[in-house]
Amino acid sequence: MLIGVPKEIKNHEYRVGMTPASVNELIQHGHQVIVETQAGAGIGFSDADYQAVGANISSSAAEVFAAAEMIVKVKEPQAVERAMLREDQLLFTYLHLAPDPEQTHDLIKSGAVCVAYETVTSPRGGLPLLAPMSEVAGRMAIQAGALALEKSKGGRGVLLGGVPGVGPAKVTVIGGGMVGRNAAQMAVGMGADVTILDRNIDVLRAIDAEYHGQLKTVYSTTSSIEQHVLEADLVIGGVLLPGAAAPKLITKDLVKGMKAGSAIVDVAIDQGGCAETSKATTHQDPIYIVDDVVHYCVANMPGGVARTSTMALNNATLPYIITLANKGYKQALLDDEHLRNGLNVMHGKLTCAEVGEALNIDTVEPLELLA
Template identity: 55%
Template sequence: MVIGIPKEIKNNESRVGMTPAGVLELVQKGHTVYVQTGAGLGSGFTDGDYKKVGAHILDTIGQVYAISEMIVKVKEPIAEEYGMVQKNQIVFTYFHFASSLQLTEAMMESKAICIAYETVEESDGSLPLLTPMSEVAGRMAIQQGAKYLEKPKKGRGVLLGGVPGVPPGRVLVLGAGVVGIQAAKMAAGLGAHVTILDINMKRLRYVNDVMPPHVVTEFSNEFNIRKHVATHDLIVGGVLVKGGRAPKLITRDMLKLMHPGAVIVDVAVDQGGCVETSHPTTHEDPVFIIDDVVHYCVANMPGAVPYTSTLALTNVTLPYVLELADKGWEAACADNPCLNKGLNIIRGEVVHDGIAEAFGFDEKWVV
């Protein structure tokens, strides 16, 4: 199969769809790989690194799309790429369709085979291709939240770990999934007081077992959210509905309850956000302030640490890329139920119920 690795052109996205090590695996299996010049530079990989393992370098993103049977990338195609996606071309990437009708309609119109990293699902319900980026984003949420709590960044001026004689900052984590666990771990490591909310008691029991005593758990409902937003300095939104839009757990009126200069990091923003006042931002312009509350809503947080993120991503995507390349998408998805769940749009038809529900489409066909 001919596989293309284009350069990511989303704002400040420095990750790349595959490392040279991953390309080597594909080439050794007899596949042809085209990499756009400069695609790996943001992650620390030169064109020469890719050439050494057998990749062919192309000058433009249009050339990569035009020649490839399968496109492997990191983020969803943006408007400039819509017209480059071809009929029957496999596009394997993070799509998060439920947060963008424009993207969904564009990919339907392209008649491509859209397989989303974020909905590939193991039999135990885990999301193997989303997990490493959720781990990165969860840890980064505390890094960024701590920074934007500083007064020069318009924050409240709170040091999360406190100092002797001064209590630590308070962190509220919404969701005890991968993002939430990693955020709580980082915040606890800094010495902050952490409250983590979820509706899944099994997850809360797990958190209670593995976290130190200054991480406390509580069942998530509107009453408890309203209670805690009034007393916490940093709020991390880490909820996930597989393939669908995130629920709005923090409403506009709740901002009035919060301390001036409190910070919200909405990690769920790429799925529509779990805060009513959220909208996607970029690393170039990451925050905005509403009702004196700082909102950090970067939709591609792991893009800020591309070396770590690209290695972590290729570790988990490569086996699926190899399967798709070796067998073709139909046989690969038929043989692998986990990969089959990654199918989102097939030749213009929405085949994932999360997208269908988000936009009122009919789910017409699945493999």
């Protein structure tokens, strides 16, 4: 198979779909790889590095899309990229379609086969291709929140860990999944007063056992969210419904009642955000203020630490890329129900029920199309 790796074009996005090491693995399996020039330059992977392992370097994204049977990316294809997709071409990347009707309709129109990292599942029930970026985003959320609390950014002027004689900041983490746990780990390490909320009591038991009283666990209800958001200096939104739009757990009225200068870091923004006041921002212009509350809603947070993120993501995606290339997408998807769960769009049809529900679009069972 001929695999194409275009350069990412989203604002301040320096990650790359495949590292030279990953390309080398594909070539060792007998495949060809074409990489757009400078695709990895932002994180220290030169064209020469890719050529050294056998990749061909293309002068433009258009050449990559025109030649490749499978496109491997990191972020969702932008409008100019979607226009280059063709019938039966395989796209393997993050999509986050539920809050993005324009992208969804473009992908349906293209006739391409679109497998989304974020809805591939594992036999243990996890999301193995979302997990590494959730780890990064959760850890970055505390860094971003600490900066947002600085007075120069519009924040309260509060240090997360406090100092002797001055108490620490109160951090409320909504969601005890991969994002929430990693955010809590960083916040506890910095000495903050941390409360984490989740609706799964087994998750809360596991977190409580792990931290031995270093943080507080609270069952998530409308009332408990309201209480702990209003008390917080920093709120981390880490909720996730796989494939679906994020629930709006922080209402506009609740934001109005928050402390002046407090901050929300909405890590759920890729799926539309869990605060009614959230809107996607970029690394170039990451924050805005609503009702004296600082909002950080960067939709590609892990792109801020692009080298670490790329390598972590490749560790997870490479086995799937090899499988898709070795077997072809039809056989690979038929053989593996967990990879098949990643199929969102195929041959002009939407195949992800959660996206269909969010956007009011009819869906088709993947097996119907694959058969």
